Amino acid sequence: MERAAEVTAGGGSPGGDPLRWALGWRRALLSAGMFVYPLVSMVGVTQYSKGAAAFAGYAVALAFCVAYAMAAVAFVQHFRRRLWVLLGLMTVLFAAELPFARTFGFYLLSVIVSFLAMMQPRRLPLFLGGAVALTLLLPWAVRPWHTGPGWLQAAMVLFTVLVVRGYAELAGANRALLEARAEVARLASEAERNRIARDLHDLLGHSLTAITVKSNLARRLAEGGAERAVEEITAVERLSRQALGEVRAAVSGYREVTLPGELARGREMLRAAGVAADLPSAVDVVAPANRELFGWVVREGLTNVVRHARATRCTVTLSAAEVEIVDDGVGGASGPGNGLTGLRERVAAAGGEVESGPAGPHGWRLRVTVPASADSGAAGSGAAGSGAAS
Known part of the structure; x- marks a missing residue:
């Protein structure tokens, strides 16, 4: 009798849709089981009625079965108005059956109240209390039926309705x-897509920017006949292979970013772009728990310096719980992009804060601060600043 859910959940059950497996056949079995109650009322007709009266009692019970089947279909299909009409008809049939089946007719009442328990759960105490009272008092009031209250029938109605509601x-x-x-599965899938998109932006944004800068430098050197052209082309090939490996790592869910590695790659990229780099040579001052996050900050910040800032100088400053990147360029891109958005997500997950904006009369500053750990150290010196988010 429980209505079918209108959503489909995936997996986890043998043989298909778990909602159909969990609700379908159990609901059908319970609904079919309720047909036993009109059949029991027919036993009362056989016991208390003869001849034409018995025929009428059987007909009423069969009509009740038809009305019940139609009501079950209406319930599943959410035809509320039709269901109420059918429940009214079933109530009339219950009352008509009482003279023929006597106390056995109360089995029909349990079916009706079970429907009401499904449709109006908040009014269940009222419906159930009325049904139990009727079952107790009517056999006692009609002397030819019984010598006392219908305790057995009242218990049957009570427990049937409670089982259905349960x-x-x-x-x-x-x-x-x-x-x-x-x-949860949908949200996990969406989170994984967002992770891949963020990591691909962070990884490829840095690598492809470096490849573009070095390719441009190699072209200019080759045009001038400089021997360094071969060295720069080799660096481009190395960066291309590195980018391919980083994409594979991001898609597989494993990526390793180290602060020393990002500082080394950033120094090379700034040099190729013609930007004077003032980067720290050591990262011992940074708390170990913060080094990977700061590596992501340095990667994003230096990529933006090369891509947007048009700077001539860039400085990176490190401390135990803070990294700052400052350049003397013209500022950032026209608006926030995926790079800074992804960086804010990473920093927020670590409980830190991101500040970005103009630095002094010209240039741009990107500063990331995280909660200080037990280890604190003096700030290191260095170089590098970020233009705006990509």
């Missing part, structure tokens, strides 16, 4: 769990 709660919780699992 099943509904369990099925609803199971459906919500499957929906939540599907949402």
Whole structure:
């Protein structure tokens, strides 16, 4: 009787859609099981009615079965108005069956109240209390039926309705769990796509910028007949191979960025771009927990210096919990881009802050500060600043 969920969750169950597996056949089995109750009422017709009265009692019970089947379909298809009409008809049939089946007719009442428990769970105490009271009092009030209250029938109605309502709660919780699992899978997939997009931007943005600068330098040297052209072309080939390896690492979920490595690569890239680099030669001053993050900062900052700043000088300053990149260029790009956005995400995950903006009368500053660790050291000197986010 529990209505089918309208979402599809993936995986986890044998033989297809877990919602159909979890709700479909169980709901159908429970609904079919309720047909036993009209059949039990027919036993009462056989016991208390004869002849034409028995025929009428059987007909009422069969009509109740038809109305119940139609109500179950209407419930699943969410035809609320039709369902209420059918429940009214079932109530009339229940009342009509009582003279023929007597106390056995209360089995039909349990079916009706079970429907109400599914449709109006907040009013269940009212419906169930009324049904139990009717089951207790009517056999006692109609003396030819019984000598006392219908305790057995009241217990049957009570426990049937509670079991149906309990099943509904369990099925609803199971459906919500499957929906939540599907949402978690969707969010995990989206987070992985965002990670790959961010890492590809950070990795390729740096490498391709360096390749572009060095290729341009090699072209100028080759045009002038300088022997350094071969050296620069070799560097371009090395950077291309490195970029390919970094893309593979990002897609596989493993990437290694080190602060010393980024400073070395940045110094080479700035030199090729004609920017005077004032970069620290050692990273001992930086807390070990911050070195990978600072490596990402240096990579993004120096890439932006070469790409946007048109600077002549760049300085990188390191301390235990802070890295600052300053250039003397014309400023950043026209607006924020994926590089700075991805960097902010990384820094926010570490509990730090990113500051970027104009530095003095001209130039640009990128500063990243993270919570200070137990180890603190003096700030190192160096070079490099970032133009705006790419």
